[in-house]
Amino acid sequence: MDIFLAAGSSLFLLIGSFLCLSGGLGLLRFPDFYTRMHAVGVTETLATAMILIGLMLQSPDALVLLKLMVILIMTLFISPTASHALAHAALQNNLVPKLNKQNDNEEVTPSNP
Amino acid sequence: MLHTFTLALSLSVFWLINSGHNSVLMLSLAALSITFVLYLAHRMDVVDHESQPVHLTRKLPGYYAWLIKEIILSNILVVKHIWLGNQSISPTLSTIKASQKTDIGKVIYANSITMTPGTITIKLEGDQFLVHALLRESIDDLKKGEMDRRVTQLEDQC
Numbered sequence: 001m002d003i004f005l006a007a008g009s010s011l012f013l014l015i016g017s018f019l020c021l022s023g024g025l026g027l028l029r030f031p032d033f034y035t036r037m038h039a040v041g042v043t044e045t046l047a048t049a050m051i052l053i054g055l056m057l058q059s060p061d062a063l064v065l066l067k068l069m070v071i072l073i074m075t076l077f078i079s080p081t082a083s084h085a086l087a088h089a090a091l092q093n094n095l096v097p098k099l100n101k102q103n104d105n106e107e108v109t110p111s112n113p
Numbered sequence: 114m115l116h117t118f119t120l121a122l123s124l125s126v127f128w129l130i131n132s133g134h135n136s137v138l139m140l141s142l143a144a145l146s147i148t149f150v151l152y153l154a155h156r157m158d159v160v161d162h163e164s165q166p167v168h169l170t171r172k173l174p175g176y177y178a179w180l181i182k183e184i185i186l187s188n189i190l191v192v193k194h195i196w197l198g199n200q201s202i203s204p205t206l207s208t209i210k211a212s213q214k215t216d217i218g219k220v221i222y223a224n225s226i227t228m229t230p231g232t233i234t235i236k237l238e239g240d241q242f243l244v245h246a247l248l249r250e251s252i253d254d255l256k257k258g259e260m261d262r263r264v265t266q267l268e269d270q271c
Contacts (some may be wrong), residue, residue, distance in 0.1 A: 027194035034233070035204050038247040039195060041230030046188040066130045080227035082196065087235045087245065096247060100203040 009057035011044055016050030023047060032098040037083060046081040047071070121151060163217055172267050179263060180225055187229040190254055191247060203249040206235075209242045212261055218268035242262040 019042055026039025052072045059065040124147045132139065154160050162168060194201050209226075213219045223234040223242060231251045236243035246252045255261075 019188070020254050022192045022195050026191070029195065030201065030202070032200060034245045035202065035247055037233055038231050040193060041227075041233070042188050042191050042195070045184055045228060045230060061131045061215075063130070070130055076228070080187070080224040084234055086222065087233050091235050091243075097204060097206055099206060099247065 005057050009054045012050050012054030012057065016047050016054060017052060019043065019047035033095055034087065034097045037087060041083065044075065044083075048075050115167065116160045117151065117155075117160065120154060120160055120165050121147060124150060131177065138214075166217060167263050168257070169267060176263060176267050181230070187251070190251075191230040193200045202247055205246045205249045205252050206212050207244055207246070207252045207256075209244050209252075209261075210271065211240045211242055212265050213240075213268055215268060218264055221267065222261060222264040226255065249253050 023039050023043030026042065027036050030036045030039055040097075049072060052068050052075075056065055056068045059068060125143070128143045128147065132143070134140075135215055151160075154164075211222050213222055218238075219237065223237055226232050226234045226242070226244060231247045232255065233245050234242050235245055244252065244255065246255075
């Protein structure tokens with residue numbers, strides 16, 4: 001039983017680490033602020049969940065398991081709000097996103113009251 | 114009254130998980146602090162259906178299951194495009210129409226859009242959301258309105 005838990009835990013931690021690495025690579029590679037935020041989105045949703053699930057499988061007692069669950073739920077509730085606040089602040093301050101040239105994007109003029 | 118009760122319940126559970134102690138002194142201190150927080154919340158007038166959306170409890174698990182599936186799929190898509198490089202992405206800014214009536218429905222929809230990687234809600238004005246997407250296809254998917262329909266269904270249950 002223990003060996004299955006250890007193997008499952010390592011698998012989840014490995015996937016989580018790979019997703020974190022990908023998020024970091026995207027953060028460095030993508031061209032502008034808004035696209036970089038999408039790369040961070042990977043790190044803050046699935047990568048966090050995978051690493052926390054990996055740790056849950058190793059937890060010694062129920063209390064630690066419950067605490068890890070609370071951390072996961074809190075992260076999932078807080079991160080979209082923070083992302084939205086960040087993107088909104090960027091648009092308010094006239095940071096114009098780099099958009100794909102071929103697309104017929106709608107005209108969006110950032111307003112600064 | 115129902116909302117006060119659920120707030121007290123969730124605060125107690127949160128306290129128990131965080132402390133793990135169950136001596137009489139600790140439990141009475143917990144009761145004291147929870148009562149104080151309840152009093153503060155009432156004074157601030159934040160105990161209502163928006164901070165304690167208990168009316169959604171029955172439909173929420175189904176929606177979460179669907180949302181987790183969407184989050185995993187879009188994570189795979191974004192990671193794929195991170196490794197493919199800058200030529201493969203098509204950043205798009207577009208407005209999406211939301212069909213929810215209540216504020217809480219709109220917030221659930223906007224947060225769901227932001228939570229799935231590859232799309233971020235930047236602005237809410239009435240029933241128009243300004244959404245930035247990493248890929249043009251993500252905007253097309255949102256415009257098909259599957260997520261919108263599910264959130265509206267969730268909201269209508271109450």
